Amino acid sequence: MTSNYGDRSLRSVAIVIAAAGRGERLGGELPKALEQVAGVSLLEYCVHVIAGMRGLGAVVVAAPDGYLADVEEICARLTKPGATVVAGGSTRTESVSNALAVMPDGIDIVLVHDAARAFTPVEQFLDVIAAVEAGADAVIPGLAVVDTIKEVDASGSVLRTVPRDSLRGVQTPQGFRRETLDAVHRDENVDGATDDAGMIEASGGLVKVIPGHPDAFKVTTPFDRLIALALVTSRSVQ
Ligand code: C5P
Numbered sequence: 001m002t003s004n005y006g007d008r009s010l011r012s013v014a015i016v017i018a019a020a021g022r023g024e025r026l027g028g029e030l031p032k033a034l035e036q037v038a039g040v041s042l043l044e045y046c047v048h049v050i051a052g053m054r055g056l057g058a059v060v061v062a063a064p065d066g067y068l069a070d071v072e073e074i075c076a077r078l079t080k081p082g083a084t085v086v087a088g089g090s091t092r093t094e095s096v097s098n099a100l101a102v103m104p105d106g107i108d109i110v111l112v113h114d115a116a117r118a119f120t121p122v123e124q125f126l127d128v129i130a131a132v133e134a135g136a137d138a139v140i141p142g143l144a145v146v147d148t149i150k151e152v153d154a155s156g157s158v159l160r161t162v163p164r165d166s167l168r169g170v171q172t173p174q175g176f177r178r179e180t181l182d183a184v185h186r187d188e189n190v191d192g193a194t195d196d197a198g199m200i201e202a203s204g205g206l207v208k209v210i211p212g213h214p215d216a217f218k219v220t221t222p223f224d225r226l227i228a229l230a231l232v233t234s235r236s237v238q
Helices: 042-053 068-078 092-100 122-133 178-185 197-200 222-236
Strands: 013-018 060-064 084-087 109-114 139-145 149-152 156-163 168-170 174-177 207-211
Touching: 013 042, 013 092, 042 060, 042 068, 042 122, 060 068, 060 092, 068 207, 084 156, 092 197, 109 122, 109 197, 122 139, 122 207, 139 149, 139 197, 156 178, 174 178, 174 197, 178 197, 197 207
Parallel strands: 013 060, 013 109, 060 084, 139 207
Antiparallel strands: 109 174, 139 168, 139 174, 149 156
16 A cells, blocks of 8 residues: 655655665674664665655665665565665765665655665655755755864865855755766766755756754764764664
């Protein structure tokens, strides 16, 4: 049965989960997506949220080198119908390209999501889908920057203070019309971006930022793991 969110069917929407990073800054023994918070891996938290969006056209997960079977086991246990698992690449862009290569027909909108943003609320996925449907080439959630931002030179001397009113720290999922995302991934002149929206920018496309959510933070450092534990604990007592 296809569930509707509002009057929106998700049958033509796919989600790519980029889960193939090594996660060296987190300092664990496993790739970051398989590191645990309160006994559950980041990938399991992430897949659990997405599995709640019933009726999706496809879910494709890019797995870390050497951990394909572990990721397949998690997806088989938590997703119905099952997610497709592909080998990740040496960069995030390569991992996403590998996932796009197995995308089935009938998908019009692709969301690319970091497994490391494991606590992103489902509403953020739905907001991104709605904004892509409203017509942007690319949609990314973002939050206002709270710190004062300085640009520095190689010696650490401040060059200038960057006005922060117009700055956003961006999150995932990043949403795209499928043909737009496929086109930038095929274009050999577009590279060097750390995210897919950056590739759209580089190709001259319009990228729209919508409000993000604090829970969609990226688990990157040991400190983030403490925040994640606090979040999981507070959710379980509500
Ligand atoms: O390294 P960083 O934290 O920016 O990675 C963001 C997301 O991209 C993570 O979820 C990570 O697993 C994923 N990634 C990937 N393939 C890579 C590198 C990162 O799927 N080669």
